[in-house]
Amino acid sequence: MKAQLLHIFRNTPFGRETLLESSYFCKTLEIEIVVYIPRTAKFLMYFENDVVQVDLDRSYLTSPETAETHASEIIRSAGLEPQFFEPQDYTASTLPDIPTHFDYMCCPRSIVDLSSKIGLGYLGPRVRRIVNSARFPVYIPNAVFKVWKSVAVFFGGSVNGVKAVRLGQKISQLSGFPLRVFTQLEGNSREGYESVVKERQIEEAMENWTVFDSGPFQENLYEVPHDALVVLGAYGHGLIKQLAFGSKMELIQSVLSNSMVIVGPHCGT
């Protein structure tokens, strides 16, 4: 069965950019794109152990009469066949359920707030909940369409880091683009990371491995190619832990403008 990416379409110039990003992602990885054009400003996603209500901003409901045509044009321009999703189940009459069986889902950095907030440095709480609960990786595209020509994975030695490396390797193989892995030495020696790599049998993916052993992480991020698709794991910390200890995922997504694929704690890559 061919993999599928779910894209929630916003019929605005910003929505066009994100659909172009999704289409490029799907074309490159040879996966199908399934588009949902919202008819209501909210929907529910039932995950294995959580239910997330996504409250869309009103721009998602802009010009519904032209939305399907616009989305079809964009998808066809990328050489893909558009598929549109119509909800079958409704929790309440104005609250459709969106299935969670997809292999990827595209979320802008925030799907709730106004476009003014959608930019670097802010990952919406709903997107965070989706990342934390989903069994699929979440694709967070750049605000403006830009092709990517390589894959950059951030590896910190954790289980999610290993999942991210495996996904990065898969994307690299499917796309034919080179893979680079980045690690910032923090609380562990290089040997420690190497033993994790060996133990988890991901040596093959680590051929091009850059380890930052000095300097602040934010500055080291400059090494990441501007045209790379960034793949990283997310622990899925709760709000309190996040406020107390911060989050590398937040840091990376607020510094890098690249498109990203985030592997959440329940992701089954």
Place this chain on the structure above:
Amino acid sequence: MFSKSKSPSLRFLLARGISRIDERLLLITIAIFVGACGGLAAVLLNRLLLDIQHILHPLRTYWYAFVLPACGAALSSLFLGHVVKEGPGHGVPEVIYSVSKRGGLLRLRSSFSRLVSSALTIASGGSAGPEAPVVMSGASIGSNIAKMFNLNDRQRVAMVGCGAASAISSIFNAPIAGIVFSVEVILGEWTPINLIPIAIASVIGTEVSRLMQGNQIPFAHHRFHTSLLDIVASVGIAILAGLSSVLFTRMLNKTAEASHRLVRHDWIRAALGGATVGFIGIGLPVVLGEGYDVVRTILENQYEYGLVLVALGALAKIVATSLTIGTGGSGGIFAPCLVIGSLGGLAYYRMLDFIWPSIPWAEEGFFAMLGMAGVMSGALQAPLTGIFLIVEVTGSYAVILPLILVSAISATLCHYLEPVSFYYERLVSRGELLRPRTDARLLADLSVSELIEKDAIVVQEDTRLGDMIPLIEQASRDSFPVEDSKTGDFLGLIRLDDLRPFLFNKNLYAAIIMGEIMDVHVPRVSPHDDTKAVLELMDHTRTESLPVVQGSKFLGMVSKLTILDRYRKELIVESCQEV
């Protein structure tokens, strides 16, 4: 992401600890928390109602008091729609939907949203009860506590039942009614694994309420002296209650449909409904609020109005409740059922007394009580809930025989005239009411993607008949999917029956290509289709197997035989879980 944890986390230890505890003990332990929280939610709603009613009380003497229900309903709708972003209504169908289809998953915000919205609606004079909203809160609390403990779907559903039971038990001070409502209306199944935690949660919820509000029975206990004649007369009240329930259910549904068609904005619709209720309340104040005072007065034989006004009051309460709930106000139908039933029962008594004044009928409170049980059992189509609730809230076990009779007749009559209760109407119309151990539920647990058989031999549309002969020899099934040789898109299906007329004519072997004789109109199913719908499609088209297609690509076949085989296995698993 960049740190590697060396020691097991607290969550991991908790999860490991939980997995080692005996399931029943675990559920009972968690049920205690759920029961306490559900009970607290009910007490909170009671307090909120009393406080808001206290604040608004001085305003009720003014001429403009009729706008109070409008303001309350509008605020309630705005709160639900714009602050917590939930749909209007009391939420019980959402709870049942979640139990039926979503493993009991409910949003955290539902644990408080309906408390606030129903307090605004009811305290301002809207005709509705606080019980259904508190069921939503309790159920959501149960679901989210289950989520915290990483329970599986079946266990989470039991916790939803615990939350609902504790909420009802707490708000009515009626533990048995809480248990019965939870299993009869919310879960739809009686199994020991569910029943014990629900009973514990119900007891805890009731105790919380008693600790915080005192051990008060909502309607003071009365001893009724009844004769055989009264029991015979109770058949009449059962029929009257059944018909009232049907009228009530239909009016609720019709008002909701009509108001949604006429007014687009939720809050304006709710405000208009509230204002109309306010107007009715000027002439018939009996329709305002949850109406417990009216019930209390009737049960104490102190309601002074005559037959016509009492009957008018019952009808007005039906209209007012339909307007309040149907237009989007937040509240449930428990309390209105009690008011309608008690007024109906009283009217029936007055009528009996008018026709046969010499017969020493039981007191009017007795007939009011029967009316309450009848309307409750009919409208909810849950006779046990009706019986136990009335017995507990009135403390009248002595009259349980006529109560059973009335509840049974009323529920049966209602089911005959209006097969689906108010709570299930939307779910049944969408095929979303999946009760445990029913065909629909078992089939819903099977996914088409798991049933795909990949042994079909795929042919191209330009394959010649002659080339099919060896394929037929080696094929294990009698149908061959046809794909486009260039794009690989699925085009149609060739069945052996389509080939049979040409098979014995060798002259045609090179002349006929599959593209010419394939069935292009063969129904296709998607891997995400509902298995029940697929089975129905097979029955409708009289086929044993259908192609599964995603986008335009053929994935495999799904056959009736495989579906029924998996159904049988699923049935065995379900039966084992029962033990």
